[in-house]
Amino acid sequence: MLSVIDIPEMGKELAEAKAQLESKRKALETALREVEHHKADVTLQDATFKRQEVLFEGRAITDQTLDEVRAKTQIAKADLGVAEANQAFAAAQVDLGAATVEKIKTLLGYAQIVAPFDGVVARRLVNRGDLVQAATSTRTTPLFTVQRIDTMRVFCDVPEDDAPHLRLGDPALVKPAGFEGQPYVGKVTRFSLRLDPETRNMRTEIDLPNPEERLYPGMYAQVSLDMNTHPNALTLPAAAVGSDSGGNFVYTVTGDRITRVDVKIGLADNGNIEVTAGLADGTPVVATIKSAPPPGTLVQPPMVHKNS
DSSP: OOEEOOOHHHHHHHHHHHHHHHHHHHHHHHHHHHHHHHHHHHHHHHHHHHHHHHHHHTTOSOHHHHHHHHHHHHHHHHHHHHHHHHHHHHHHHHHHHHHHHHHHHHHHHTTEEOOSSSOEEEEEOOOTTOOOOOOOSSOOOOSEEEEOOSEEEEEEEEETTTGGGOOTTOEEEEEETTOOSSOEEEEEEEEOSSOOTTTOEEEEEEEEEOTTOOOOTTOOEEEEEOOSOOTTOEEEEGGGOEEETTEEEEEEEETTEEEEEEEEEEEEETTEEEEEESOOTTOOBOSOSTTSOOTTOBOOSOOOOOOO
8 A cells, every 4th residue: 555545525425424324224124014014904904894895794784884994904905005115115225225334435546546466666756744636637646556567568669661670579689788798588579560650660569578676767778679680591701692684682602703692681680691592511612792803703712701
């Protein structure tokens, strides 16, 4: 619990509502007793009327006497109906009173400011005794800022070229600014599925466990995402791959001469390009296309090459 707001007038309303509820419950008890009384009276009048009918058949009583007994029976039944209606009304009043009490209790429950999750109070904007008012369009200042720190949410922006390769669950290495040692390991939890029209980046989020609470909200960090991994890929320096109307190509050394070899390329990363077809592993390749002599030129081994 963060704080308790004192609302004295609502406390008095609750006490009044409880007193009214107790009064209505007593009224319901009285109505129940009235119903039982009138039920007994109806039973008595029915029995009396049946006996009077027997006497009337034997000409022991007059028509007027029988009519009077019949009338009393009907009056008793009408009184029972009124008593049952009063009982139903009293029960409805009890339900209404109970609902009023629960409503006030619920409103008073809002006076107890409770954090919706475990975390820390990062900012407190009220002090003991301050007047607290309901939020409106002109009053939007919060009472507290509570932040969860057992799991940190890391935000990063993935460039447009890399966005198609992003998948949920991709490994992520997070190195906070100013921290030494091994980076934190997390996974891509969600991404926006849209590019920002101004930056052409896609907002990506990583939920990072923080059991030791060494990471704090608002920190900057360097994020490395491991996307679209191709193990044992054949790569060349980007400068070693050329392109023209015929497609992509490299210069290799066949025998003692430079030869053009058409290749197919894949991913490009950190100055390297993946070669997916057209080149065998271990083939000598000219490191720079721009400064290389034309195909067919005689060369002397060894030729500097790079294959990684």
